[in-house]
Amino acid sequence: MSEPVEWSEAEPSAPSATTAVTPADAADAARLVAFGLQPKLAPARDQEYTELLRRYREDPAFARLADAVAAGLGLVVLEVSPRAGMAVTAAEDSVFAVRMGDYARRTAADSGDRFLHGLAHLAAAALAFPRPEDLADDSYIGRVTVNGVDAFVRQACRRLEERAAEQGENTDPATDAPGLEAAWRIWARRSATGATKDARRPAASTTGIVAKALAFLTDSGFLQRTGDDNGGTYRTTARYQLQVRDMAGSAALAELLELGVVPVTDGTASLLPAEDTDDLDLVADAGLPFHS
Amino acid sequence: MTSPASTDRVPPQLSAGPRPAPGPAADEGLARRLRALACTAPLHDLDARKANLAGEYSVYGMAEVALAAIDLVTLNMDFDTGADHEQIVARLVPRIAAQAPHRPAAEHERVARWVLENLINVGSADRGFRAVYGTFAPDGSYVRRDYDFKLIEEVPGPGGTVYLRTTDEAVNVLVGALDTDVTSAQIAAEVKLEVLINRGRLADAQLAAEQARYRTVQYSETLRRALDATRRNVRAVDWLNAVPDMITEALDHVAERYRHENAILTNIRKARDETEEPEHKRRAAELVDIVKDCIRRHTQLQSRLLEAGPLFRAEQDRQAFATPATTSGIDLYGHLVAPALPLPLEQAIRVTDAFFARGTGLRTPVSVRVADLVGILLTPPVEREHLGAEMPEPDLIATPDDSRFSEEQLAAATELLDLPADAPRRLSGLLAEARRTGDPDLAYLVALLAVHAASPPVGTAYRQGEEKLLFAVDDGTELDDPEFGGADLIVGTALLDAAGMAADRTEAA
Numbered sequence: 074m075s076e077p078v079e080w081s082e083a084e085p086s087a088p089s090a091t092t093a094v095t096p097a098d099a100a101d102a103a104r105l106v107a108f109g110l111q112p113k114l115a116p117a118r119d120q121e122y123t124e125l126l127r128r129y130r131e132d133p134a135f136a137r138l139a140d141a142v143a144a145g146l147g148l149v150v151l152e153v154s155p156r157a158g159m160a161v162t163a164a165e166d167s168v169f170a171v172r173m174g175d176y177a178r179r180t181a182a183d184s185g186d187r188f189l190h191g192l193a194h195l196a197a198a199a200l201a202f203p204r205p206e207d208l209a210d211d212s213y214i215g216r217v218t219v220n221g222v223d224a225f226v227r228q229a230c231r232r233l234e235e236r237a238a239e240q241g242e243n244t245d246p247a248t249d250a251p252g253l254e255a256a257w258r259i260w261a262r263r264s265a266t267g268a269t270k271d272a273r274r275p276a277a278s279t280t281g282i283v284a285k286a287l288a289f290l291t292d293s294g295f296l297q298r299t300g301d302d303n304g305g306t307y308r309t310t311a312r313y314q315l316q317v318r319d320m321a322g323s324a325a326l327a328e329l330l331e332l333g334v335v336p337v338t339d340g341t342a343s344l345l346p347a348e349d350t351d352d353l354d355l356v357a358d359a360g361l362p363f364h365s
Numbered sequence: 366m367t368s369p370a371s372t373d374r375v376p377p378q379l380s381a382g383p384r385p386a387p388g389p390a391a392d393e394g395l396a397r398r399l400r401a402l403a404c405t406a407p408l409h410d411l412d413a414r415k416a417n418l419a420g421e422y423s424v425y426g427m428a429e430v431a432l433a434a435i436d437l438v439t440l441n442m443d444f445d446t447g448a449d450h451e452q453i454v455a456r457l458v459p460r461i462a463a464q465a466p467h468r469p470a471a472e473h474e475r476v477a478r479w480v481l482e483n484l485i486n487v488g489s490a491d492r493g494f495r496a497v498y499g500t501f502a503p504d505g506s507y508v509r510r511d512y513d514f515k516l517i518e519e520v521p522g523p524g525g526t527v528y529l530r531t532t533d534e535a536v537n538v539l540v541g542a543l544d545t546d547v548t549s550a551q552i553a554a555e556v557k558l559e560v561l562i563n564r565g566r567l568a569d570a571q572l573a574a575e576q577a578r579y580r581t582v583q584y585s586e587t588l589r590r591a592l593d594a595t596r597r598n599v600r601a602v603d604w605l606n607a608v609p610d611m612i613t614e615a616l617d618h619v620a621e622r623y624r625h626e627n628a629i630l631t632n633i634r635k636a637r638d639e640t641e642e643p644e645h646k647r648r649a650a651e652l653v654d655i656v657k658d659c660i661r662r663h664t665q666l667q668s669r670l671l672e673a674g675p676l677f678r679a680e681q682d683r684q685a686f687a688t689p690a691t692t693s694g695i696d697l698y699g700h701l702v703a704p705a706l707p708l709p710l711e712q713a714i715r716v717t718d719a720f721f722a723r724g725t726g727l728r729t730p731v732s733v734r735v736a737d738l739v740g741i742l743l744t745p746p747v748e749r750e751h752l753g754a755e756m757p758e759p760d761l762i763a764t765p766d767d768s769r770f771s772e773e774q775l776a777a778a779t780e781l782l783d784l785p786a787d788a789p790r791r792l793s794g795l796l797a798e799a800r801r802t803g804d805p806d807l808a809y810l811v812a813l814l815a816v817h818a819a820s821p822p823v824g825t826a827y828r829q830g831e832e833k834l835l836f837a838v839d840d841g842t843e844l845d846d847p848e849f850g851g852a853d854l855i856v857g858t859a860l861l862d863a864a865g866m867a868a869d870r871t872e873a874a
Contacts (some may be wrong), residue, residue, distance in 0.1 A: 110729055148727070162727055169727035173718065176725070184714055191717025194724050195705070199697035208695060220521055233707055243396060245510035248497055256713035257706040262513045264492035266521045268450055277490050280521055293726030304521055312726075321724030322695040328719040332712050334704050
């Protein structure tokens with residue numbers, strides 16, 4: 074299916090290589106990208122995959138060819154290594170990209186729900202890699218649970234609530250402007266779980282939203298389910314670390330900077346939540362209504 | 366769509382100049398009272414809406430049931446979990462039944478569930494309540510605000526179960542003015558309790574003890590939250606001062622309460638054993654239970670506190686003594702979560718959307734070929750095996766029938782002994798009749814049943830509501846029989862008053 078693409082992409086790279094690219098090389102490069110599109114496939118389990126990965130690392134011409142195939146398909150290569158395999162992810166507007174509307178139907182109509190689903194993914198990553206070192210350390214394996222993510226966000230919300238109360242602020246939103254409600258209140262307000270007829274979590278509850286996020290990430294090959302404790306226990310994979318570190322984290326940070334919010338840390342130690350009052354003080358004029 | 370409201374951005378203390386209307390500071394007390402008032406609204410609402418229920422439900426005091434439900438949930442809240450849904454319903458039913466004793470039990474249960482569901486507010490997505498109230502902003506404009514609150518919330522328990530917890534709002538509605546320093550309030554309650562017991566005023570003492578228990582529950586709840594936070598994230602708490610101080614304080618508190626409550630327990634036990642009046646005795650016994658429960662909760666709290674230290678040290682080891690990373694990446698919590706949460710929704714959503722778009726990985730789109738489509742559409746649906754694999758026919762070995770008498774013989778003997786109530790017979794006559802049937806074994810069975818009837822199971826027959834009972838009496842006549850010896854029993858049937866017995870039973874229960 075991708076034959077025409079790889080040829081058109083492969084040819085410009087051919088002159089730079091010392092040897093001419095054969096159709097067989099292009100087929101191998103495409104095969105490697107195809108392996109990369111199966112995120113749950115472990116490189117060590119497939120001999121052909123391992124062999125192609127070795128070739129990518131040893132043969133620069135082949136590596137360029139594989140990169141070109143991926144780029145032509147609308148994929149970004151994050152890392153090619155024995156541990157992560159051919160870690161590719163969808164570029165923006167790629168056919169492989171996940172859209173929020175497909176992910177959860179209700180999010181199209183309800184911006185509150187849309188926020189909750191997005192925050193569930195962000196919080197899951199934050200709990201999986203609590204310190205900057207954890208995100209930077211390639212050998213680190215994070216662990217998350219459904220109830221843990223929910224409790225973690227609720228704790229952060231409660232701290233904001235307490236701080237607002239200390240400062241004597243009234244955080245109840247104005248009735249006619251729901252978009253101005255502080256984001257943490259949306260999570261705090263939604264119930265954590267609920268009794269249902271078939272003993273499953275209500276999908277609209279926060280644990281239901283987190284469980285959906287973690288199950289989705291498992292399908293993406295980012296998490297591995299290890300047990301049922303605490304609503305579902307998962308551990309992270311190398312791919313998830315790469316994805317969060319190189320793609321998602323920086324994209325969200327760029328968005329935050331664009332909003333005029335500049336989170337500043339000293340860079341070495343992790344940010345203590347006790348200190349983030351200072352950070353929030355820095356952004357007093359940046360449109361943060363609750364920390365003047 | 367709009368910039369953040371100016372009401373929120375300008376801190377009250379910075380707004381200067383004369384105000385056209387009372388500012389937020391003056392309004393604050395009013396807003397607090399409005400919110401407190403709003404918390405009671407769901408309870409009033411229950412009584413207002415009971416008329417809309419199908420059926421004649423005006424006899425039930427719904428607000429009373431609701432307060433009782435909040436009471437029950439608060440008392441059943443454990444350190445780890447909350448109260449069980451079914452248990453709360455079961456405990457509510459007696460009160461509801463007392464309100465309308467002549468209604469069917471199913472209706473009582475329905476009322477209990479209706480009240481509980483309305484306190485959770487099952488119908489709404491947030492499962493909570495919202496009240497609208499107005500305040501004056503610093504610039505004098507009038508702003509309507511939404512106040513969201515819950516009374517009973519559902520929390521996940523171990524193994525995917527759901528438990529109920531009362532919120533702070535609900536506890537405030539229930540006991541009132543609980544929004545004070547927990548520790549001092551508890552000390553006050555206990556001193557009061559001791560004084561009351563010393564003066565022998567047990568009715569008041571019970572009330573004070575119950576209040577002390579509410580505070581105990583609230584105290585452990587506060588600590589549970591703090592411990593949960595520290596367990597998740599060591600850096601989230603000040604481990605140098607605040608947490609050790611908090612743990613020491615809590616342990617001191619537990620030790621002190623334990624001493625105190627044991628002293629109270631001794632006092633009440635004395636009161637219970639010495640008092641003559643049964644009412645006092647009962648109240649004292651209830652008090653003993655309450656104080657015991659308090660002690661149990663404190664013990665639970667203490668074991669949690671002792672676990673916290675080792676947990677901290679283990680986490681500290683893992684996190685502080687690891688080799689320092691060479692690169693400093695993004696601190697997901699400090700850089701993204703913490704700054705995004707206080708933003709207004711319409712701004713925060715841009716951050717989470719960006720993270721979602723790049724953080725979810727890829728999905729290979731499903732493409733369908735027309736040729737495949739035809740095949741797929743024409744394939745008959747696979748029959749789903751609802752019943753699973755076929756069970757192998759069990760290989761049964763017939764066990765030999767080693768009963769002494771057959772079913773037919775038992776039926777014949779029972780028929781023979783089915784005597785009219787007013788005409789008892791001699792055993793000798795029954796045996797003669799049994800022998801006339803031609804079955805030599807039947808006489809043995811009749812004799813056996815007659816001997817059993819000499820000691821009839823009256824108690825069992827009474828409990829099962831039997832209408833008649835076979836009995837046998839020995840009047841001294843000797844049995845003259847070639848096969849059997851002993852007394853020639855008089856065998857008869859006694860009629861039992863089944864209806865009267867049933868009435869007796871319900872009264873006794």
